[in-house]
Amino acid sequence: MCLCMEKKRTNFDYKKHLSSWESLVTSYEQTRAGFISLALEKNRKATPFVEEAKALKSIASTIESPIELINITQIKSALLTASGVSDKAKKYLTENDKNEAIKRLIENFLEPAAKDFVDELGYRFLLTRGDSLGGIIRNLGGVLGERKMTRMLIATLSIQGISYCYLHSKSKEWIVGSQDDADVEIFLKGLSWNKSNQARTLIYNLTVPIVKKNVDLCLLDAKPEQFMRRNNKNSCHYFPSNYIALEELKGGIDPAGADEHWKTANSALNRIKKAFLSNDLHPKTFFIGAAIEKAMAKEIFNQLDAKHLSNAANLTDDNQLISLCEWLINL
Template sequence: MGHNLNKYINKPEDLETTYEETKIGFLSIALRKSKEANYYLGLASAFRTIVDDYEAPLDLIKNDDITISMCQAAGISTKAIGYLEPKDTKDLLTDFIQEYLITAGDSYVDQLINRFLLSQGDALGGRMRNIVGGVAGEKLTQNIISALRIRNFDFEYFDKHSKIWIKGEYFQEDNSNLVKAIKWKNGDKSRLLYYDLTVPVVKKNIDIVLFNNSNVNNKKTKEFKEFISDHHNYLALGELKGGIDPAGADEHWKTANTALTRIRDAFGKLNSEVFTIFIGAAIEAAMAKEIYAQCESQELTNCANLTKQRQLSEICDWFVTL
């Protein structure tokens, strides 16, 4: 067996996500969704406060402050609002009010708020898809930083909003979603980790990219482009799949496996060897066998199940000491 394989994985079954782990995953998504929904319920409440002041629904059109909220309730998309002339938008709102609000009589406010909430449901769905993907990255970041701290490696993280490097001592768990990159020192070695980076050698966006040095100013576009275009700078590349639904597990692995094969082929053509890793939350029996076999043959360098803390801690420690 390859010396790189996670020490907590001794057979394919060790990789499989259990019923209990899946249940906990679904529960955490449900709780997060409820938390995110509070924001949209707050919007609806604020909207209602204004609408309650109007007895005649058509008068709502005169209040420019709530035009966008009215449009959302009417099902007029953000793109449409941006494209249409204000007069045409008001005409559409007039049709909507006559068709659905005036006919609702005294309960027109309830009708309007219900429709507004329906439109916000779409926004919440989109937001949750991003959050579920992001939560996996946040968990990985937290565990990588834990490994760096325990080994007392000096590190900095790159904040995607402020676009500045921040010393590791200032990192807080709440900031995990803001981390775009991490760089650290291990003795005389320096390393640079990037998330979601389009790798020129592969011509695709890769979830996890580790460079074998951090000798670059990533804020200088030309310099950074040259750095990522040089295949000699790469050490490890990986795929991260955070979805917990067992029904989508196989599809996630197929997508990841295709990406990992593409990475090996692209670097192989340049006679450049890189490590490849896979970290996934939903791992079913057939997938586990395939992933384990790839690790045994050294096709895949290392792997971990995101829901199994020991495996995750182990791969992160391995990662920061490469």
């Protein structure tokens, strides 16, 4: 009797937080809150560019005419940016090319602005910086979603009294976690813990060799020190049997893109299942999304009932996310 109940619980863990497909749908309030959070983060990301523009204008205001800018070597990089040259493009230009771009900026735009040339310089600097910001923002939903998932997972581990360590994105070192780690989710690229004497290591944005594609989140039956990057084939992620669960996460909140995001995620999950099936392996797959509309909610729930998908949760619903984190920790 107990064995049957355990089997049932394992097969339908998603029913702990999903009563029907309607449970997955993102509400208007959740969408609104998501857009506000995204707007605040966009402004935070834009702040360094605005401060750079202020510094550039302050230095430029010490001269009388635009042509004198050529002599201020410390702002040459900023002048190139104002000329419309991106950081990436700078690598491919010679010094003569760079000087020519700055001269054209001065002749065509700053000199015609006359006494307002400092403001004109600031505007054009921000225009190019805006392109860089646009690239960052395009991935912002996914980044914020990953951070929320991370913070909730750490909170769930802490509440259960389970110690953990995390992989720092810059130092590439595993660091013992503590409650003093403010904003740890910003630079965390992996988590590891022990449950019932079993080591579990979670890696974000990992190119899975057997799949030959990047996967948002992979749970491995391995100790943290067994994970090695730089294409080291002795690393635990090169052994398909180590994979316990793999996830696709879509953090974008815009309802207009929800269906397309699910199609992309569903294709990726099917590709994952097919790759592991070729090795007679059946790791669990799960999906987390911020923008979930009715049609995709029905499809996701049908896949859960049919056991094509192991678990799912709406990123904007804390209770669902906590339940999924508990499930993940106990795998």
